[in-house]
Amino acid sequence: MTDDANAPWLIVGLGNPGPEYAANRHNVGFMVVDLLADRIGGKFKRAQKAQAQVVEGRMGPPGPANRRVILAKPMSYMNLSGGPVTALRDFYKVPTAHVVAVHDELDIDYGVLRLKLGGGDNGHNGLKSMTKAMTAEYHRVRFGIGRPPGRMQVADFVLKDFSSTERKELDYFVDRAADSVECLVAEGLERAQSAYNS
Numbered sequence: 001m002t003d004d005a006n007a008p009w010l011i012v013g014l015g016n017p018g019p020e021y022a023a024n025r026h027n028v029g030f031m032v033v034d035l036l037a038d039r040i041g042g043k044f045k046r047a048q049k050a051q052a053q054v055v056e057g058r059m060g061p062p063g064p065a066n067r068r069v070i071l072a073k074p075m076s077y078m079n080l081s082g083g084p085v086t087a088l089r090d091f092y093k094v095p096t097a098h099v100v101a102v103h104d105e106l107d108i109d110y111g112v113l114r115l116k117l118g119g120g121d122n123g124h125n126g127l128k129s130m131t132k133a134m135t136a137e138y139h140r141v142r143f144g145i146g147r148p149p150g151r152m153q154v155a156d157f158v159l160k161d162f163s164s165t166e167r168k169e170l171d172y173f174v175d176r177a178a179d180s181v182e183c184l185v186a187e188g189l190e191r192a193q194s195a196y197n198s
Helices: 026-040 080-092 124-133 154-158 162-189 187-198
Strands: 009-014 052-059 067-074 099-107 113-119 139-144
Touching: 009 026, 009 080, 009 162, 026 052, 026 067, 026 099, 026 139, 026 154, 052 162, 067 080, 067 099, 067 162, 080 099, 080 124, 080 154, 099 124, 099 162, 113 162, 113 187, 139 162, 162 187
Parallel strands: 009 067, 009 099, 099 139
Antiparallel strands: 052 067, 113 139
8 A cells, every 4th residue: 555645544543432431531532533523524433344433524724735534433442443443444545654543641741742653552552452453654643641640550540531630621632632633634744743742
């Protein structure tokens, strides 16, 4: 598959399906793609060829920077995300470099964004599964959630809802993350990094 400038983009929000997980820190990827779906006026529906929900549409300003996008939420649970993502990539003929994973990141302060191409998984099970299924050469929008307080286990921390203090700013940070995805798709990684990597 060639990295064609006109090829579609696959924007994957990482999270766990089900209402009990909806407000968890680990589900911030779902929150961002939900907002992007609202922006392009789409409703998620079950994908035909993968265990995922998808919205198809266009993103970016009118003209050459307007891109065809597929927004996706794997319905497989976080640690099995690679299977659905790879199936969607192949079905929609998306180059791996046009795949964007939006996910929570422990080693970044709450609300801080970092965009990058490739790299390790840093213990994140969703990224680990994606990299195993299709190499590491996809984009990441890393949404900082900070480290667990005290001796709380990481698994407990990521599967808890954002705190009441965090929720006061959550909409703003999710909005900014969605903006960064739109910038990445329309203007490229360097432009998005200079605008949003804080």
